[in-house]
Amino acid sequence: MKRFIRLYTKLSAQYLKTLLEYRTDFIIGLIAFFFIQGFGIAFLFMVFQNIPNLNGWSFYEVLFIYGFANLPRALDHLVTDNLWILAGRIIVRGEFDKYLLRPMNPLFYLFADRFQPDAFGELIVGILLVVTALTKLSLHIGLIEIVGFIIAVLAGAVIYTSIKLIFASLAFWMKRSQSILFVAYQMANFTKYPMTIYNKVINIFLTFIIPFAFTAFIPASWLLGRESFAYGVLATCGVAAVFFAGGYALWNAGLKSYESAGN
């Protein structure tokens, strides 16, 4: 474990150096991200001018779910951004060889090789929204809620990673799978709103097939007092474990059938 942490910091530091060259881009990107999120919230606000509540969910409850959705997404984005590149060009260009040649777990090396500071935008916005909504909602927040919240966010991040891992691993056979990964990833868009507004098919799909519901709506509902602890937190952990095991198995199968592109 210690070795992994040491390696991770070393590799991240290397990557950070390359990013420092593009500081202005990073800052402008961050501002752009705040604008995008701000407009999303303005949209919700304008919608709520016309209704007392959305299928029984108040404005601040919706804001809470919306904010919560940012947190697991941010953590995953921060660490596993290289999966996008894997699905996009690493395998086609034969650049994957490098990950097999070092005495490290290849998946760990892939994650450690790049880290994405853009994710800080999501993290900051998520925390701001969650805190704002919580102060307005006057919910009971005890030790169980705090611990459960942290666990649910971490498990949600693992679910994000697992889904990305599954679709990125397809690239071992397809050479490129970025567009399929994109479609799957975009499904998360549905889960930042109260999911009772959708029909059954969408709900079942996002709970059991591509389980993004567990990255936002379900655990957030538990904190809002609408779901049980068992479903909101324990089931989230269970789904995270099952999907990560599945994703990792697929990744390993992919490693076996990987053929380098060299000459």
Place this chain on the structure above:
Amino acid sequence: MREASLKSYLPFAKGTFQSLLSYRLNFFLYVIGELTTVFATYYIWLAVYKNSGSQTLHGFSLQDMFTYIFMCQVALNFVSNDASYEVANEVREGSIAMNLIRPIRYRMVILFRILGEVIYNVCFVGTPILLIVCGVRYFSHGIAPDLLGIAGFFLSAVMGFLIYFYFNFIFGLSAFYISNVWGMNMLKGAIINFLSGSMIPIQFFPGWAQDILAFMPFNSLIYTPVMIFLGKYQGMEAVKALLIQVFWVLLLGISGVLLWQKAIKKLTIQGG
């Protein structure tokens, strides 16, 4: 220098069109991915109208709203292009020099390249969505397609395309002064997406915001064509909206040319 004829720019449009054609599958998967947001919005409006207890909100019925959000996607096909990115990239890489020494106008080269992309999008994404919208309106609500509205929509959307093109061209020229445009591009996308009314109709904005937006070109990009399609702008009102679009095309077009002439003097290409 002899003026090149329009015909000499056509290959640029054909080039982009054909290169897009070869990435069909990926292209459609990206379109589906982008549409998830629209479908989520669809369900939000469904719930909003159910909860509001009234048939219309700010003059929009639920049916109008569905048409609105999907037609915005069609209109977006006319204005989703990367002119600023192309210009910025060529400035940064220095490849702009090759285009400057040729006996053609750089602005037109970019325009035609973008045109290839826009025609592709309109043919393979915009038109199918338009047909589906018209079909759903006709078969489940008995609303016959309004041919004048459709024609007005296309005319207005083409104006939107020109406004956005010049806006983007000016924006891309900032690469002569700032070296990284990627972040600015994201910011621009976010602002346009919201202020053009493609997330929520302008009527839903607070009064003061509507007053400010009336003096900006964003309305003309998406909102105007879609309102014409919906028949919410009719007769003189539609003509007035179109004239405002013409005004923006001229203003931004002329500014673009002037700024280009100024920027080109500043251009330094590194290396040979």
